[in-house]
Amino acid sequence: MANLTLGLKNVRGLRFERLPAPFWVRVAIPFIAILLAFLLTSVLVLMAGANPLEAFYYLLIEPLTTRVGALEVLVKATPLILTGLAVLVAFAGGYFNIGAEGQFYAGAVAAAWLGVAFKGLPPLVAIPIILLAGFLAGALWALGPALLKVYFAVDEVVTTLLLNSVMVLGVSGLLTGPWQDPGGWARTPLISDALRLPRLAPPSRLRAGIIIGVVLMVALWFILNRTAFGLKLRAIGLGPKAARFMGIHVTRTLLTAALVSGAIAGLAGAAEILGLQGRLSSQTLELGYGYSGIVVAMLGGLTAFGVGAAALFIALVENGALSLSQALGVPQYLGDVVQATILLTMLASLLLTNYRLRWR
Amino acid sequence: MDLFLISVIASTLRVSTPLLFAALGETINEKAGILNLGIEGTMVFSAFIGFWAAKTSGSVELGLLAAVLAGLALGLLMGLLTVTLGLSQHVSGLGVTLLGTGLALFLFRLAFPDPAIPPKLDAPFPQLPILVGTPLEPVFSQFGLTYIAFALVPLCGWLLYRTGFGLNLRACGENPEAADTAGVAVYRIRYMALAIGGALMGAAGGFLSLAQLDSFTYGIVSGRGWVAIALVIFGNWKPGRVLIGALLFSVFQALQLRWQAQGVQLPYWFLLALPYLVTILALTLAGRNASYPAALLKPYKREG
Numbered sequence: 001m002a003n004l005t006l007g008l009k010n011v012r013g014l015r016f017e018r019l020p021a022p023f024w025v026r027v028a029i030p031f032i033a034i035l036l037a038f039l040l041t042s043v044l045v046l047m048a049g050a051n052p053l054e055a056f057y058y059l060l061i062e063p064l065t066t067r068v069g070a071l072e073v074l075v076k077a078t079p080l081i082l083t084g085l086a087v088l089v090a091f092a093g094g095y096f097n098i099g100a101e102g103q104f105y106a107g108a109v110a111a112a113w114l115g116v117a118f119k120g121l122p123p124l125v126a127i128p129i130i131l132l133a134g135f136l137a138g139a140l141w142a143l144g145p146a147l148l149k150v151y152f153a154v155d156e157v158v159t160t161l162l163l164n165s166v167m168v169l170g171v172s173g174l175l176t177g178p179w180q181d182p183g184g185w186a187r188t189p190l191i192s193d194a195l196r197l198p199r200l201a202p203p204s205r206l207r208a209g210i211i212i213g214v215v216l217m218v219a220l221w222f223i224l225n226r227t228a229f230g231l232k233l234r235a236i237g238l239g240p241k242a243a244r245f246m247g248i249h250v251t252r253t254l255l256t257a258a259l260v261s262g263a264i265a266g267l268a269g270a271a272e273i274l275g276l277q278g279r280l281s282s283q284t285l286e287l288g289y290g291y292s293g294i295v296v297a298m299l300g301g302l303t304a305f306g307v308g309a310a311a312l313f314i315a316l317v318e319n320g321a322l323s324l325s326q327a328l329g330v331p332q333y334l335g336d337v338v339q340a341t342i343l344l345t346m347l348a349s350l351l352l353t354n355y356r357l358r359w360r
Numbered sequence: 361m362d363l364f365l366i367s368v369i370a371s372t373l374r375v376s377t378p379l380l381f382a383a384l385g386e387t388i389n390e391k392a393g394i395l396n397l398g399i400e401g402t403m404v405f406s407a408f409i410g411f412w413a414a415k416t417s418g419s420v421e422l423g424l425l426a427a428v429l430a431g432l433a434l435g436l437l438m439g440l441l442t443v444t445l446g447l448s449q450h451v452s453g454l455g456v457t458l459l460g461t462g463l464a465l466f467l468f469r470l471a472f473p474d475p476a477i478p479p480k481l482d483a484p485f486p487q488l489p490i491l492v493g494t495p496l497e498p499v500f501s502q503f504g505l506t507y508i509a510f511a512l513v514p515l516c517g518w519l520l521y522r523t524g525f526g527l528n529l530r531a532c533g534e535n536p537e538a539a540d541t542a543g544v545a546v547y548r549i550r551y552m553a554l555a556i557g558g559a560l561m562g563a564a565g566g567f568l569s570l571a572q573l574d575s576f577t578y579g580i581v582s583g584r585g586w587v588a589i590a591l592v593i594f595g596n597w598k599p600g601r602v603l604i605g606a607l608l609f610s611v612f613q614a615l616q617l618r619w620q621a622q623g624v625q626l627p628y629w630f631l632l633a634l635p636y637l638v639t640i641l642a643l644t645l646a647g648r649n650a651s652y653p654a655a656l657l658k659p660y661k662r663e664g
Binding site for chain 1: 395397441445447448450451452454455456458459461462463465466469470583586587589590593627628629630632633636637639640643644652
């Protein structure tokens with residue numbers, strides 16, 4: 001047993017022991033991480049000449065003070081919950097899919113293409129097909145790294161990461177080449193309103209994508225916690241060798257998880273195009289929801305409902321950063337810094353789950 | 361010499377410079393057992409810090425020093441996360457990339473509030489012609505940092521494969537338990553590798569903002585860090601082969617720039633994406649035999 005005892009082996013006192021932490025510590029961890037991140041980033045707020053308390057009011061509370069603002073948080077959370085769930089499925093099995101970014105754009109490309117091609121079709125037929133196409137496009141973009149991982153033992157982190165760059169180059173090539181709009185803009189035509197996801201609370205920009213996110217969240221909770229597949233997947237995540245000895249078909253399970261992960265990321269891209277964006281443009285490539293999905297999944301403690309909560313929180317911070325820059329002139333990139341810091345402090349705080357403070 | 365050839369070779373050397381700095385830094389990191397996915401953000405952050413220091417002090421040399429130190433600092437942060445705390449290298453690296461990029465953009469907006477006018481350096485690094493008076497002069501009118509980057513290739517090879525420090529460093533990347541038993545200070549060596557690697561990534565960022573582009577923009581690094589990661593694998597963790605990979609990649613880039621200027625119609629995105637696909641192919645062919653440092657991605661915990 002490796003205990004952190006500061007060298008005082010036989011002295012009575014408080015010490016950390018390597019034991020699973022009590023339940024309340026596990027619940028407290030995201031809050032500890034968030035608090036720590038705010039303490040660290042308040043240095044930047046001070047540099048920008050603003051009062052940190054006032055800044056965090058704009059970052060965390062101001063967006064929720066109006067109905068429109070609160071709905072806008074849900075708008076922002078829609079792609080985040082989906083990419084967070086995508087990352088969750090893969091990470092639960094220890095498959096480090098860093099490629100949600102590229103898979104998101106694969107789905108976005110499919111939706112931008114079909115959304116225009118299906119013009120005039122009845123929405124009840126067209127919209128499900130477009131979403132399904134996005135789902136499949138994401139899975140297709142995830143297929144290569146998944147096959148290479150399970151059959152050739154090629155590290156998935158590097159391959160999924162590199163394919164993100166390939167996808168971004170490819171989409172830019174499309175938008176500045178065959179798909180360039182006659183006016184010279186790097187964007188596809190706007191999808192007709194009939195084929196967009198329905199608005200939930202007009203005049204707000206919230207669309208039905210959020211419902212897809214919530215349904216998938218519940219479904220994934222069930223799959224990961226209440227089905228044999230979920231149990232197998234999590235067993236592989238804890239240790240592939242042990243899982244194999246238990247008779248789990250590691251290859252098939254990981255392959256499924258990797259493809260489902262890519263598919264959900266693709267669905268996120270399609271839902272974003274049929275939802276908020278309405279078209280694919282070079283600005284779409286700057287959204288970075290695939291990478292944010294990793295932050296969301298980690299902050300959510302790699303649980304489905306955690307992902308939902310984390311997506312709402314990250315969406316709040318992103319929108320809050322905008323209101324912060326408008327109100328106090330603190331650059332809106334503070335939101336990005338806060339997100340990155342939370343990812344790192346969350347990761348570090350997870351160490352606490354392995355220790356228990358004891359008097360001995 | 362043919363004008364087309366001269367300009368392609370000259371721009372190949374220029375384009376490969378930041379890739380070489382970054383890929384050599386990443387090689388040193390990975391040889392010590394740390395996959396540093398923070399490379400992209402480290403380059404963005406040091407490109408900004410270098411630009412800001414040069415703009416404020418009026419000296420590009422000071423700017424370069426600041427860029428190198430900024431890279432070194434993020435290397436040490438990576439060390440805190442992955443060596444001291446033993447956290448996941450993937451997630452830590454991505455966190456450092458998100459942090460470095462976010463910080464750079466935040467500070468950039470803070471230091472240069474008016475985004476309408478992209479700030480430029482008044483006196484960026486000059487080009488230093490060597491072989492003056494020979495037919496090769498136009499090819500070798502490069503930035504000083506380009507010569508340094510190429511000189512670093514054999515230097516890194518020597519450091520990794522011909523010195524005691526290099527031996528210890530590689531031992532930490534292959535089998536840290538055995539290295540520790542043999543008396544190698546694993547934590548310290550890994551920190552030093554991250555510091556050196558980070559400094560080189562800083563130089564890569566500094567080259568972009570102080571020499572090649574002489575300004576800072578939001579997309580200044582635009583995936584060059586990920587290219588460097590690909591080059592390290594493509595080069596099988598050997599500085600000489602990393603150089604070959606960097607030159608191959610840069611020839612594609614240089615040709616693309618030339619052809620585009622001449623109006624040749626080609627799917628350029630595919631040329632640019634080719635190196636990534638070739639790297640994935642190389643990884644697949646090497647398969648289980650890819651000579652990954654054996655302890656890559658594994659945190660080392662000293663039991664005691």
